[in-house]
Amino acid sequence: MSTAADERNARAPWALTAPALMLFVGVLLIPLAMTVMLSFHDWGQYKGIEPVFILKNWHEIVTDPYYAEMFWRTFRIAILTTLLTALLGAPEAYILNRMDGRWKSIFLLVILGPLLISVVARTLGWALLFGGNNGLVNKLLMSAGVISSPIPFMFTETGMVVALAHVMMPFMVLSVWAALQRLDPQIENAAMSLGAGPLTIIRRIIMPQIMPGVLSGAIIVFSLSASAFATPAIIGGRRLKVAATLAYDEFLNTLNWPLGAAVATLLLAALVLIVVGSNALIERRYAEVFR
Amino acid sequence: MRRNGPLALIFHTIFVVVMVAPILVVCLVAFTPEGFLSLPTNGFSLRWFRAIANYPEFIHAFWVSLGLGALSSFVALLFAVPAALALARYRFRGRDALAALFLSPLMIPHVVLGIAFLRFFTSAGLGGSFAALIIAHVIIVFPFALRLTLAAATGMDLSLEMAAVSLGANGWTLFRRVTLPLILPGVISGWALAFIQSFDDLTMTVFLAAPGTETLPVRMFLYIQDNIDPLVTSVSACVIAVTMTALILLDRFYGLDRVLAGKGDTGR
Numbered sequence: 422m423s424t425a426a427d428e429r430n431a432r433a434p435w436a437l438t439a440p441a442l443m444l445f446v447g448v449l450l451i452p453l454a455m456t457v458m459l460s461f462h463d464w465g466q467y468k469g470i471e472p473v474f475i476l477k478n479w480h481e482i483v484t485d486p487y488y489a490e491m492f493w494r495t496f497r498i499a500i501l502t503t504l505l506t507a508l509l510g511a512p513e514a515y516i517l518n519r520m521d522g523r524w525k526s527i528f529l530l531v532i533l534g535p536l537l538i539s540v541v542a543r544t545l546g547w548a549l550l551f552g553g554n555n556g557l558v559n560k561l562l563m564s565a566g567v568i569s570s571p572i573p574f575m576f577t578e579t580g581m582v583v584a585l586a587h588v589m590m591p592f593m594v595l596s597v598w599a600a601l602q603r604l605d606p607q608i609e610n611a612a613m614s615l616g617a618g619p620l621t622i623i624r625r626i627i628m629p630q631i632m633p634g635v636l637s638g639a640i641i642v643f644s645l646s647a648s649a650f651a652t653p654a655i656i657g658g659r660r661l662k663v664a665a666t667l668a669y670d671e672f673l674n675t676l677n678w679p680l681g682a683a684v685a686t687l688l689l690a691a692l693v694l695i696v697v698g699s700n701a702l703i704e705r706r707y708a709e710v711f712r
Numbered sequence: 713m714r715r716n717g718p719l720a721l722i723f724h725t726i727f728v729v730v731m732v733a734p735i736l737v738v739c740l741v742a743f744t745p746e747g748f749l750s751l752p753t754n755g756f757s758l759r760w761f762r763a764i765a766n767y768p769e770f771i772h773a774f775w776v777s778l779g780l781g782a783l784s785s786f787v788a789l790l791f792a793v794p795a796a797l798a799l800a801r802y803r804f805r806g807r808d809a810l811a812a813l814f815l816s817p818l819m820i821p822h823v824v825l826g827i828a829f830l831r832f833f834t835s836a837g838l839g840g841s842f843a844a845l846i847i848a849h850v851i852i853v854f855p856f857a858l859r860l861t862l863a864a865a866t867g868m869d870l871s872l873e874m875a876a877v878s879l880g881a882n883g884w885t886l887f888r889r890v891t892l893p894l895i896l897p898g899v900i901s902g903w904a905l906a907f908i909q910s911f912d913d914l915t916m917t918v919f920l921a922a923p924g925t926e927t928l929p930v931r932m933f934l935y936i937q938d939n940i941d942p943l944v945t946s947v948s949a950c951v952i953a954v955t956m957t958a959l960i961l962l963d964r965f966y967g968l969d970r971v972l973a974g975k976g977d978t979g980r
Binding site (some may be wrong): 430431433434435437438440441442444445448449451452453455456459509512513516517519520528530531532533534535537538539540541542543544545546547548549550552557584587590644647648649650651654655664665668669672673678681682685686688689692693696 | 715716720721723724727728730731732733734735736737738741749790791792794795797798799801802804807810813814816817819820821822823824827828829830831832835847848850851854908911912914915918919929932933936937940944945948951952955958959968
């Protein structure tokens with residue numbers, strides 16, 4: 422190879438990616454940096470945004486218990502949603518994986534398809550199903566004898582967790598499903614031939630092998646739930662605020678943009694820390710599975 | 713392989729019913745003949761679909777969403793196709809960092825993106841404009857356009873290009889007559905998946921849309937905030953129908969399982 426061709430080869434990838442790179446720097450990185458800067462600006466009811474550097478907004482978030490409670494609610498809902506999707510999604514992925522080819526692909530489509538359907542439409546469905554104290558869900562649960570008095574779902578954290586778990590479920594099923602594809606079915610047969618019962622097989626053979634899938638699904642579900650907007654806004658109503666809906670209020674109702682920017686920056690920072698941290702932990706713990 | 717026991721099948725049935733129920737109930741209520749939210753127990757009626765015609769905001773929002781989805785997915789591909797070709801063919805310093813940057817809109821919460829774009833476009837004097845919506849949507853659909861194009865470009869047989877070059881093709885001709893046709897299934901599915909993402913986005917768009925540039929999800933969300941009536945269920949049923957159409961397109965050109973399987977491990 423001549424040096425001229427080498428040089429062209431070295432330049433080609435940069436020439437091809439340059440437009441996209443400029444786009445991302447210009448309209449993604451710069452706006453994000455502006456948002457972080459905005460969180461240090463001052464704001465007043467009458468003076469608007471003042472471009473100075475102060476810690477007022479951050480001080481307010483750290484000291485006012487309202488924000489601590491709101492962030493705690495956000496993460497509590499995200500954790501419960503993650504647990505619910507893991508407890509139901511992992512067994513479902515396992516059951517799906519053991520189905521016949523045709524049924525498998527049909528049900529995979531039915532379960533994963535909703536991923537692409539508007540979150541507003543799906544949450545509206547839950548609002549209809551919950552519908553006050555005599556909603557369909559409560560009627561069903563009461564006639565089945567599961568509960569004796571109606572559970573309030575609308576405008577409660579319970580309703581938010583149920584609807585969010587439904588919205589996030591496909592991510593968990595997908596993630597566990599991917600882990601199951603790497604699993605050698607012969608190992609299950611080997612365990613059976615050595616006298617292991619079904620429960621032992623699940624506990625000792627299947628669980629350890631799909632755990633990385635469950636955990637990476639959990640990270641996706643957690644980060645998407647903690648920053649979810651549509652479902653908490655529609656099910657939670659105007660009073661039960663989470664981080665995303667609070668930021669929305671600060672920006673479009675109160676118009677205190679610097680405070681909203683601080684809430685958003687904190688949410689982003691917390692999520693990046695949690696996601697990167699738990700990814701590193703999982704990869705260290707299950708290094709042999711990912712090799 | 714062992715079969716599922718009866719207990720597993722009961723669990724599976726309940727699971728599938730719960731997954732489908734909210735979507736089904738929206739579509740059913742849309743056909744109610746009553747003037748209030750109810751299941752269509754006394755026959756089906758299209759009155760709530762006709763009622764959409766008397767609510768021009770929804771129709772306008774629908775066209776905004778359709779145009780925004782189609783245009784932003786197309787523009788995203790203009791940037792994504794060359795980038796995908798570079799990432800697929802060259803191993804260069806900074807390649808991983810670039811790929812991570814291009815997929816990063818998947819990791820950043822849309823509420824943060826909405827805020828960042830609102831701040832950015834307002835200071836640029838473009839607040840609430842359709843142009844601002846297009847640019848913002850190009851960023852959020854870019855990863856989807858890139859991933860599917862990248863998959864097609866990675867699987868491409870390079871010897872076909874070499875054959876074309878040996879026959880005298882180069883530059884634009886090579887791309888238009890050889891490379892593009894070969895990666896076209898990936899490009900079209902990338903467009904369709906990007907379109908769905910743009911068409912469905914609420915969280916980011918709700919910050920950017922102004923009256924006149926409200927998209928359908930935004931209009932629906934603002935409507936639901938005030939009251940829930942059968943009208944919004946018939947609009948939702950239409951949205952679900954549009955998404956289903958794009959889904960079928962995706963399935964034809966690419967295979968839905970591949971699209972979805974790619975989506976779960978996105979950038980993690």
